[in-house]
Amino acid sequence: MKIFIFECRKQFFKKSIIVAILLFSVLNIVKIHSIYDTSSLLSKSTDPTWKYLYWEMYEDFRGTITNEKIEKLMSIYQPLNEQTADMTASTAMDNPNTYTGNLYNDTYFFQWNFVNPMEYAYMYRNYANNVVTTAKKNKDFFESIENEYEYRKNAAIVEMYKGRIIPSFSYVEMYKNLIHYDFSTILVILICIYALVNVFIFEKETEMDLLLLTTKAGGSKTVLAKIMASVIFVCFVSSWFWLIDFAAFAIIFESLEGTFSPIYSIENFVNSSIDVNLGEFVILSNLLKTVGILVLALVVLFVTTLFKNTLAPFIISLILTFGSIYIQEMNMGSSRILLKVLNPYTLIVNRELFRNTEFVNLFGYPVISYILALIFSFTWVGFCLFGILLIIKKNIVYSKGMK
Known part of the structure; x- marks a missing residue:
């Protein structure tokens, strides 16, 4: 010592x-x-208004993903997306009927911060289920041709992905x-x-x-x-x-x-x-x-x-x-x-x-x-x-x- x-x-x-x-x-x-x-x-380099708006809106959408939250989010985002889809909406930066002062800025804010990540979380269950289904089919196929390695690999994938979900938005x-x-x-x-x-x-x-x-x-x-x-x-x-x-x-x-x-x-x-x-x-x-x-x-x-x-x-x-x-x-x-x-x-x-x-x-x-x-x-x-x-x-x- x-x-x-x-x-x-x-x-x-x-x-x-x-x-x-x-x-x-x-x-x-x-x-x-x-x-x-x-x-x-x-950060301020993205947009000075996003940080405070995000945490305000986050309280409404955080936690368990429910149909009510999805409907509420889409009721905000869809009108914005429709107005800016053809790129002819007003570019005014002081629009009083928007969250950030600009329609395009509103659209990007909700799309990047809420719509895309919530959609990914909600759809992950389907993705994992598809992986499991494919792996099961592969497992059965490789078992039929006596390929032990591929059979074991796909069996392991089934166990890994079975039951995977992202239940909450955070x-x-x-x-x-x-x-x-x-x-x-x-x-x-x-x-x-x-x-x-x-x-x-x-x-x-x-x-x-x-x-x-x-x-x-x-x-x-x-x-x-x-x-x-x-x-x-x-x-x-x-x-x-x-x-x-x-x-x-x-x-x-x-x-x-x-x-x-x-x-x-x-x-x-x-x-x-x-x-x-x-x-x-x-x-x-x-x-x-x-x-x-x-x-x-x-x-x-x-x-x-x-x-x-x-x-x-x-x-x-x-x-x-x-x-x-x-x-x-x-x-x-x-x-x-x-x-x-x-x-x-x-x-x-x-x-x-x-x-x-x-x-x-x-x-x-x-x-x-x-x-x-x-x-x-x-x-x-x-x-x-x-x-x-x-x-x-x-x-x-x-x-x-x-x-």
Whole structure:
């Protein structure tokens, strides 16, 4: 325990690291605010009147979707749509008979904020039922031709989509932007590379590594303490930024609405492979992001054991990191599922694992992609730990041979 505490203080309680975390935290909040300004339908850059009007109208339409709410919404929207359909309506900006001062603005306001999302939520039940019906037909067909893999895959799809509905209308814009936000992960990775690149090199640069290996507390105990301290540091930094993300999005968007809405309330998760609510998904996503960053952190530690100065492993770590990001971008949305799950960065942008239902054929059994991604990530962890311990052991043997 003393070695562990000593390594934590020596490696990570540095002024430069603390300053970097604080500066990046501020930068992260500024970035989130800029996303709100540029992408939110309720920001002033969209229309200054929409925000207040939205929350006023939201009270009438929030909650369980009923025929009465649909009729009330359409009684407002249909006349607006009819008046603006042929683009000949008045463009006056001070029309007293409108909600926002302009007929076209009214139409877009109700269409984008209420009609489209409520229609999607109401129709999702039919979409899910169609998926189940098709999967059942496929299941029967593949059973008849004795294709066990396709039979099992379609049986799994039936179980996933059976009974899916979006029962309520809620404001999910905050969660949509939060789930698609990646800037903080880049900041975390940069901080971790900067901090971890010195973990095994510090003693080499000061020529203390051979001395440490000959002490009673040296060798494997020191190595394990360094690895554990690095893991704790990565988990702390990751958790810190995930908390900032959630708090900043909630405060800036001024809403926690939609927390208990299903993940497929967000339209590009229409084919999501999991059935959890948005709040649960954020927790799950953050846990998987942390696992993915831990994998990259162990890769960095492994690389540093191969060198005696910080420059080369720092550059190599950046190349490997941004290389994995590039590969992930290349495979995003493609059918190359195996290449996706082999890449540890896929866990960091894990929405790509969950927004579609994708399987990998593993000895005739359909394995959902995120399960395989976790298996490969833990395999990466095992390889990195084995490599670190093996190289350190060789250094110990070499140092003893030099005596």
